[in-house]
Amino acid sequence: MCGIVGIVDAGGVSFPLYYALYALQHRGQESAGISTFEGTTLHTHKAQGLVAEVFNSQTLQDLPGNAGIGHVRYPTTGSKVSENVQPFNFRYRGLNLSIAHNGNLVNTAELREEYERRGQIFCTTTDTEIMGNIIADALRTSKSMEDAVLLCMRRLRGSYATVALLNDTVYAFRDPLGIKPLCIGKLDNGYIVASESVAIDALDGTFVRDVRPGELVRIDESGLTSIQIATANRKAYCIFEYIYFARADSVIDGTLVYDVRRRIGQKLYDTCPIEGDTVCPVPDSGIAYAAGYAKQSGIPFLEGLMKNRYMGRTFIMPTQQQRERAVRIKLNTVRGNLKDKRVVLIDDSIVRGTTSRRIVNMIRDAGAEEVHLRVGSPPIIAPCYLGVDMPTRTELIASGKEVEAVRKSIGATSLTYIPLEDLVEAIGCGERNLCTGCLTGCYPVEINNEKNCHCIVDYGAGTHQSDLSTFRAGKGRT
Ligand code: AMP
Numbered sequence: 118m119c120g121i122v123g124i125v126d127a128g129g130v131s132f133p134l135y136y137a138l139y140a141l142q143h144r145g146q147e148s149a150g151i152s153t154f155e156g157t158t159l160h161t162h163k164a165q166g167l168v169a170e171v172f173n174s175q176t177l178q179d180l181p182g183n184a185g186i187g188h189v190r191y192p193t194t195g196s197k198v199s200e201n202v203q204p205f206n207f208r209y210r211g212l213n214l215s216i217a218h219n220g221n222l223v224n225t226a227e228l229r230e231e232y233e234r235r236g237q238i239f240c241t242t243t244d245t246e247i248m249g250n251i252i253a254d255a256l257r258t259s260k261s262m263e264d265a266v267l268l269c270m271r272r273l274r275g276s277y278a279t280v281a282l283l284n285d286t287v288y289a290f291r292d293p294l295g296i297k298p299l300c301i302g303k304l305d306n307g308y309i310v311a312s313e314s315v316a317i318d319a320l321d322g323t324f325v326r327d328v329r330p331g332e333l334v335r336i337d338e339s340g341l342t343s344i345q346i347a348t349a350n351r352k353a354y355c356i357f358e359y360i361y362f363a364r365a366d367s368v369i370d371g372t373l374v375y376d377v378r379r380r381i382g383q384k385l386y387d388t389c390p391i392e393g394d395t396v397c398p399v400p401d402s403g404i405a406y407a408a409g410y411a412k413q414s415g416i417p418f419l420e421g422l423m424k425n426r427y428m429g430r431t432f433i434m435p436t437q438q439q440r441e442r443a444v445r446i447k448l449n450t451v452r453g454n455l456k457d458k459r460v461v462l463i464d465d466s467i468v469r470g471t472t473s474r475r476i477v478n479m480i481r482d483a484g485a486e487e488v489h490l491r492v493g494s495p496p497i498i499a500p501c502y503l504g505v506d507m508p509t510r511t512e513l514i515a516s517g518k519e520v521e522a523v524r525k526s527i528g529a530t531s532l533t534y535i536p537l538e539d540l541v542e543a544i545g546c547g548e549r550n551l552c553t554g555c556l557t558g559c560y561p562v563e564i565n566n567e568k569n570c571h572c573i574v575d576y577g578a579g580t581h582q583s584d585l586s587t588f589r590a591g592k593g594r595t
Contacts, residue, residue, distance in 0.1 A: 118191040118362060118506055119203075119219040120144030121299070122316055123280035123287040124184070125336040126307030131180035133304070133320050134187040137311055138168045140319035143364055144219070144312060145191035148202040152215035154285050155182030159213035163188075163202045183307070183338065184287050186280040188217035191506060200241045204282070207253045212260075214253060214283050218245040219312055220276035220297045221504040223564050228272065248273060252281065263344060266290050266333045270347045271576050274562050276355070276503040278328075280310060286337040290346065293574045294353035294561050295330030296503050296552055298369045301341065308336045313367040327370050331574070350573040353552040353561035357505045359544050360494045361465045365405045372545055375405045378493060380543035381535055382409025382463065385491045389533040390414065391461065393489060395454060397421035399464040399476055406493045407463040414461070421455040421462075421480060424448055444475065456484035466494040467523070468507065470514030474527045481528070490529040495537045496520070499558040502567075507555055 120141030124130045134151045149171040150163025160180045164171045168189060188203040204217040222228075222244035229239065232250055239246055251272055255265035262283055269277075269290075276296035281288045289310040291299045302309045302317030302324050309317055314324050328334055331347035354370050355362070365375040385406065396416045398407035401424060411418035428447045460480055467473050477488050496515030501507040510516040515523055524532035537556055541548045554560040559568040 130185040137316035145189035153182035153185035222275035224274040293331035293347040299328040352550040378405035379409035382406040383413040384539040386413040393461040394458040395419040450483040487530040
C-alpha cells in the first residue's frame with residue numbers, strides 16, 4: 118500500500134509533488150520521497166516519516182526541475198529500514214533513472230535469485246529494486262522505455278502501478294490487470310499522474326482519465342503521449358481500494374468511491390433490515406457507508422464515536438499499555454448519542470477483529486442497549502499478496518469461522534456482512550474485473566499454493582491507439 122505521483126510542469130514540480138503526496142498520505146505513512154531532474158542532475162530527498170515531517174520549504178527548494186516523481190510508503194514487502202525508502206535511483210551511462218512503485222510482486226524471490234546469480238548486487242529488500250533492475254537492464258541495450266516496460270510486464274508477476282523519471286521525462290505504467298489505481302490529470306502548465314484523483318484535485322488540476330491496465334504513459338515538456346504495451350482478457354481492480362483503502366473523494370477507474378460506499382450502506386440495510394435508534398459510523402472509514410444505511414433505513418445518522426485527528430501513529434508507543442491508552446485517546450464515545458439506544462454500528466471491514474471488539478465494548482460501556490454491527494465488505498478470509506497489508510489466514514478472524522462465531526467473539530448483538538454480489542453490484546464493473554482474492558481466496562495472478570482465477574495477458578497485441586497519440590507507433594515487438 119503506497120501512493121505514487123509523477124508531474125511534469127513548466128513552473129517547477131517540487132511543491133506540486135509535495136502537495137500531491139500530502140493528498141495521498143493515507144496510502145502510506147512510513148516514509149516519503151521526491152526525485153526531480155534539472156539540467157543533467159537527478160535530485161532526491163527522502164526519509165522515514167510523514168510528508169510534513171520529511172519535507173520543509175528548504176528541502177523542496179533544493180529539488181529544482183520541471184519533472185519529478187514522488188512516493189509515500191506503507192511497507193508490504195521489505196522491512197521498515199531507511200534503504201527501502203523510495204524513489205530508488207539508478208544511474209547508467211548518462212541515464213538517470215528514478216522509480217517509485219505501488220503494489221506487490223509475487224515472483225520477487227525467483228527474479229532476485231536470477232539477478233544475483235548474474236552478479237547483480239541489491240541495496241534494498243524491496244520488490245521495487247527488482248523492477249528498477251529490469252528497466253535498467255533493458256535500457257542498457259535498447260535505450261527505449263517502451264522495451265523496458267514490455268520486459269517488465271513480461272517478467273513481473275503481481276501488482277504494480279509505477280512512475281519512473283528518466284532524465285527529464287516522466288513515465289507511468291500499470292500492470293496488465295490494473296490491480297492498483299493510477300490516473301492522469303491536466304495541470305495549467307503540464308500533466309500529473311497519481312494513484313488517486315484527490316492528488317489532481319489538490320493541485321486544482323483537471324482529471325483526464327485513468328491509466329489503462331497495461332498502458333505506458335509518457336510525459337515531457339511537449340505533452341502527454343501513451344502506448345498500450347499489454348492487454349488482458351479481464352481486469353482485476355483491487356476491491357479493497359473501494360472498501361477501505363482509497364479516499365472516499367477519489368474517483369477510481371471511473372467510479373466515485375464515496376458513491377460505492379453509500380450504495381453498499383443502502384444494500385446492507387436491504388440485506389438484513391433491523392430496527393434501531395441510531396446509525397453510527399466507525400470514523401472515518403464507516404461514514405459513507407453509514408450515510409447510505411441511514412438514508413435507506415430512515416434511522417437517524419448520529420455519531421457515537423469521535424476520532425482525534427491530531428493523534429500520531431500509535432506504533433511509536435514503546436509499551437503495550439501505552440499503545441492501548443493511545444487507542445483510547447484516538448477514539449472516544451459520545452455517550453449522550455449512545456446511552457439506552459439500539460445502535461446500528463457501521464464499519465468498512467473486519468480484519469483481525471480487535472478494532473471491532475474494542476469499539477463494540479466502548480459503545481456498550483457508554484450505555485447502548487444493543488449493538489448491531491454492519492460491515493461493508495464480505496468476510497475477509499484470505500491474505501492479500503498484491504499490495505494490501507493483510508495478516509495471514511490464522512490471524513484473520515473470519516477465516517474458517519462462521520459469522521455467528523465472529524459475532525460472539527466481537528460481542529455484537531448481531532452481525533451482518535455485505536454479500537459479495539451486492540458489493541460487486543455497488544462497484545459496478547462486474548466481478549470479472551475485480552481482484553477479490555481476500556474475499557474468495559482466488560487470485561488473478563499465479564501465487565504458490567493458492568487458487569488462481571486464470572487471466573490471459575497478450576504482450577504482443579499490437580499498438581493500441583489511445584485517445585492521446587502514441588509515441589513509438591508501429592514498432593514491432595520482440
Ligand atoms: P481489525 O479488524 O482490528 O484488524 O481492524 C479492521 C479495521 O482497520 C477496519 O475497520 C479498517 O477500518 C481498518 N483496516 C482495514 N484494513 C486495513 C489495513 N490493511 N491496514 C490498516 N487498517 C486497515
